[in-house]
Amino acid sequence: MKRKKLNGILASAITAGMILAGCNATATPEIGAAETTETSVPEEKQESSAAEEEKQETSAPEEKQEEENNETSAPDEKKETSALKEKPAGGEHEITSESYPVYAMTEPLGMDMKLYFLDGVKDLPYIESEEILFLINDALLGDEASGINFTMEKNGSIITYTRHHNEEKAFDDNIPLTFDFDKDTIDFMDFDLFCKSPGSSTLLDLTAMHVFNDKGEPAVFQKVDRGSYDRYGDSLVLPLGEYGIDMIMQDGLYLVPLQTINDFLITAPSGANLFFNCKNLILTAKASECEDLYYEGETGERSPALQEYGYKELCLMMDYLYGLKEPHEIEHFAQLFHENGFEAMLKSSDPKNADIAIYRTITDYLDDGHSQFGSYSYLTGKNDYKAPKGASEYRWNDHYERYTKAREKFYPDGIPGYEEVGNTAYITFDQFYMESVEGEEYYTTDPKDFSDQDTIGLIMKAHSMITRENSPIKNVVIDLSCNLGGMADTAVFTLGWFLGEASIGMKNTMTGAMCSSTYRCDVNRDRKFDEKDELGDRRLFCLTSPVSFSCGNLVPCIFKESNKVTLLGRTSGGGSCVVEPASSAWGTSFQLSGIKRLSFVMNGAFYDIDRGADPDYAISTPEQYYDRKALTEYINSIY
Structure with a gap:
């Protein structure tokens, strides 16, 4: 498979997404970051929980629980039985692979990406460490003109990706990201530095405009040192194992669920999604930007493996990437899903039920204006159901x-x-x-x-x-x-x-x-x-x-x-x-x-x-x- 740099194409897709997506104030050019055109809800609705003072059996991914009914278990629990078919002798999975064409919105990029599948389950893809490096370095965060590149090192059960900045004394040089396949953790020494946009002058830069001409003359904006500063954040460890999410090390392969990579290495830093519909991979902010292509995927039920993983990954993603948990008094989304009655819907085989549960969570319980439902899964197909407006x-x-x-x-x-x-x-x-x-x-x-x-x-x-x-x-x-x-x-x-x-x-x-x-x-x-x-x-x-x-x-x-x-x-x-x-x-x-x-x-x-x-x-x-x-x-x- 021939590879090529995608940064320019991705930037074009991101700029289009900025203009189309709706009310946002972005630090880096993020798809969906330009939050203007959609009617938004300005007031945040805070949900108080009557059971907040009690310890919920399903409340936190860290709490181990003993329940007869697995439907109410927290997403971090390691279940005794897996939704994947039992491993063959030796504890190994049957691993297959297939390559899929990649699109930026509706534009074919003229290249394929290989995905991996376990035990015959075709709707739950995994991505290998080499492909992760390609995404990080060639499609998302690397930039030759700025002297930024990423390398990968393997050491037993550890994969380390390192950000390098060739500029002398660069403060974002040699920043590691570590995948531990024994512990099922993803460890960012500094998430903001690792994912820092090449054009950003600060950790969380607000502006995206190109402000110099070919002569180096400033245009429109000038950053002032006075009153500007960066304060670095804590290291970030994503405890996939505590949520019951496995990374697979087998046959010389290092496999991570594609959606986990999407949530924390594509969406969070760049504002894009990498959608998979069992036919294509589509890099875009929203499925509505490429409906015809996206809904080419066949409708149908979710496999048991996808039901289990999809719920756990949704809890992980929203626990870490929803910015208003504290004012909404949400400690863990597993607790919220259990208390609002959506847990069973999110774990069901019917993708429409799961989609509606997300829709209702956004409208009824988040109701914050920026959070909006977009489009139903390709497994559901286009659907006319609209949840009632939140208060x-x-x-x-x-x-x-x-x-x-x-x-x-x-x-x-x-x-x-x-x-x-x-x-x-x-x-x-x-x-x-x-x-x-x-x-x-x-x-x-x-x-x-x-x-x-x-x-x-x-x-x-x-x-x-x-x-x-x-x-x-x-x-x-x-x-x-x-x-x-x-x-x-x-x-x-x-x-x-x-x-x-x-x-x-x-x-x-x-x-x-x-x-x-x-x-x-x-x-x-x-x-x-x-x-x-x-x-x-x-x-x-x-x-x-x-x-x-x-x-x-x-x-x-x-x-x-x-x-x-x-x-x-x-x-x-x-x-x-x-x-x-x-x-x-x-x-x-x-x-x-x-x-x-x-x-x-x-x-x-x-x-x-x-x-x-x-x-x-x-x-x-x-x-x-x-x-x-x-x-x-x-x-x-x-x-």
Whole structure:
């Protein structure tokens, strides 16, 4: 099989995913990371457990239990009988292999990948250590131009992958990842450093834009050392054995379940999923992006092996990769699945029942806005069933309808991106969006030709109008009242414009790593980062509502902490985590509030933004937001 570097193709797929996927604020270009276009739920629904004070027999993967009914056992239990057929004499499995074509979304990559199967079970694939190296080095994390490459070393039952950075004194050099096939553990010395994007200047960089031209001249963003720092997280050991998940070392092969590799070496660092439908392997954020190809797989029941492993891997993945476990009072998802009655559905042979259990868990028990169900498994096939909306989503939809209807009364033909009313300029965007990640493109277009849909272009255009000679503008208002969120780069640019320097914090809830990043922005496009990119002594305001979500919530939270911008309206809608695409071992496609949680930094401490920002001055009704003549008079009355 001929191999080739996939990094460029993957980057293209990720960029497409950013634009298509929905409300997110990404540190690195993640598929599904651009969280803007989908209607999201801003308020998190916290589920309190009546049995929380009691020790649940099924609660934690670490607790060993003695139960007559295996259906209620925790996923970490080593069962006496395996769903795989009994091993032949000598304790060895019957291992077969098959190669499958690989696609990036719907684009064939002209190559195959070999997968392995145990004891005739064809819907539960394993991947070998050499293929894992190829994924890490050639498809996901390696980068020749940046001098980053990965090597593999075998030592008995231990496989070690090491990240190398050829740059002298690089802080992300020689970072190991160890698979122990005797202990069934995966050990990251430093997950964030091992998975660090080649273009990131920090552990948890917020921006994805290419900010230098061929001459090395800066464009759009400049990272400021002052106020920026990295705090490394703890080492991370994934205890697969405690969840009852086996890695197989046999016949010179080192086999790991494909879905485990997908969850922690593909999805978590890069925001993609590697879907398997028994016919193809498809690298994409969501199955909906390649439905025709994905649903070529045959429908049918899950094998007993897939039922068992799929449940355990789902518990492992959500225990580690769901970023809001603490406020939702979820200690272990095995406990939640047992208490909400979905455990039996998730372990059943019917993939539709298992899919619906995931759907209902997201809508009823997570209900956090970023977490959304996507598509049914290929084994289920396309399905029209939709779970009822959760309480928070229902409220958010009501708010969204009220505000958009009120706006239509005053702007029946659509609200302009930039509008001047007397001495006040209004800049409105309903999502944080940019049309390209190439920063240089903002220097080759006249500002008046920028699209109002491109947040950075709209701000550049607005700045040129507001700062023009003899400008009457004394007040500048950013209207985020119907903003659903979006791409982090544009939120950072908005903050930099209003504040001069934008300082934003991010925490990895899985590792504990924290990063504070400070940026300046070249708003007037002169390739200098100075006071001419700011608005001087003009008075600054921001309109927020319960609809303002994710990045639409991040911006007012940072404004509030800065004490430089006056907030008008209602408390913003929350949403603190970067969206993370996810999938089940049987192919369900969904997304979660991921492990990267946005924060503002005050007195050196990180504060979560999920509760939203309270206004300095309340606005009583949605109509008062959009009667801009009256609103301008009110703003001028505020001293």
